[in-house]
Amino acid sequence: MDIQTFAEFIRTQSEPLQYAAFFGSLLVLGALEIAFPGGVARPHRWPANVGLTALNIVVLGAVPVGALTAADFAQAQGWGALNLLDLSWPAAIAAGFALRSLVSYAVHVSMHKAPVFWRIHRVHHSDPTMDVSTTVRFHPAEFLITMPIVAANVVLFGISPLAVILYEIFDAAMAVFTHTNLRLPAVLERMLGLILVTPNMHRIHHSAEQPETDSNYGATFSWWDRLFGTLRTRTPEDLTAMRLGLDDWIDGRTDSLMWLLSLPFRRVPLMGQRHGAVSVKPTRQLNVS
Numbered sequence: 001m002d003i004q005t006f007a008e009f010i011r012t013q014s015e016p017l018q019y020a021a022f023f024g025s026l027l028v029l030g031a032l033e034i035a036f037p038g039g040v041a042r043p044h045r046w047p048a049n050v051g052l053t054a055l056n057i058v059v060l061g062a063v064p065v066g067a068l069t070a071a072d073f074a075q076a077q078g079w080g081a082l083n084l085l086d087l088s089w090p091a092a093i094a095a096g097f098a099l100r101s102l103v104s105y106a107v108h109v110s111m112h113k114a115p116v117f118w119r120i121h122r123v124h125h126s127d128p129t130m131d132v133s134t135t136v137r138f139h140p141a142e143f144l145i146t147m148p149i150v151a152a153n154v155v156l157f158g159i160s161p162l163a164v165i166l167y168e169i170f171d172a173a174m175a176v177f178t179h180t181n182l183r184l185p186a187v188l189e190r191m192l193g194l195i196l197v198t199p200n201m202h203r204i205h206h207s208a209e210q211p212e213t214d215s216n217y218g219a220t221f222s223w224w225d226r227l228f229g230t231l232r233t234r235t236p237e238d239l240t241a242m243r244l245g246l247d248d249w250i251d252g253r254t255d256s257l258m259w260l261l262s263l264p265f266r267r268v269p270l271m272g273q274r275h276g277a278v279s280v281k282p283t284r285q286l287n288v289s
């Protein structure tokens with residue numbers, strides 16, 4: 001199969017491939033969570049998480065433009081860094097893939113650092129524990145905000161349409177994998193962690209301790225956190241005992257879909273005020289498995 005035929009196949013099958021990567025990972029890793037003791041975490045969170053997932057699928061389907069439209073536009077115009085270079089197709093795909101993951105990293109950092117973005121992104125962090133259902137526990141507004149930022153960066157870097165599609169398929173599977181409530185064997189964790197974000201790394205990002213929430217921003221490759229000094233690690237014992245979620249205001253409401261949808265507009269602690277400044281409800285000690 002030459003590159004042209006491959007690109008056409010990926011292009012025509014991009015949606016089924018993305019859904020297969022997402023739902024396939026969800027089924028396999030979800031089944032493993034059920035099979036292993038301690039893998040299933042607080043099932044009463046699931047209706048809210050599944051509700052947000054369904055809403056986000058509808059919202060994403062309704063948005064007429066995205067990263068692929070931006071990549072097509074940049075390629076047609078010859079805009080963007082990679083389109084200005086005379087790269088071979090493997091080099092263009094590899095560079096596009098790496099730059100697309102850098103964009104995800106940078107957008108994620110901005111969701112934590114800009115107070116208005118954090119109001120929306122904290123819906124994801126409000127989950128008091130983690131499993132595959134946390135994967136798409138995002139407020140729909142997050143996609144509406146991040147999509148134009150990602151699209152603008154795809155044009156700026158001139159990321160090719162094929163690199164964009166391949167990254168989105170990879171990202172769909174990685175998103176489920178990194179939220180899985182399973183510990184990998186230590187050797188596998190160490191080896192994978194040299195290149196990829198692992199469930200242990202991403203678990204630290206969901207810690208109730210703010211310095212840890214503000215670390216491990218990577219979604220796919222771990223090297224951006226290494227490069228920018230935002231990587232944190234913990235021992236396996238620490239990870240098991242670690243409290244997850246947003247400690248200041250965890251209570252039963254985080255299981256309510258309606259409450260989560262209204263959360264960006266609520267007066268609750270912003271990043272930087274989370275510890276000590278505002279006390280909404282007593283902290284619940286969670287049994288995180």
Ligand SMILES: [Zn+2]
Pocket residue numbers: 108112121124125205
């Ligand atoms: Zn985050």
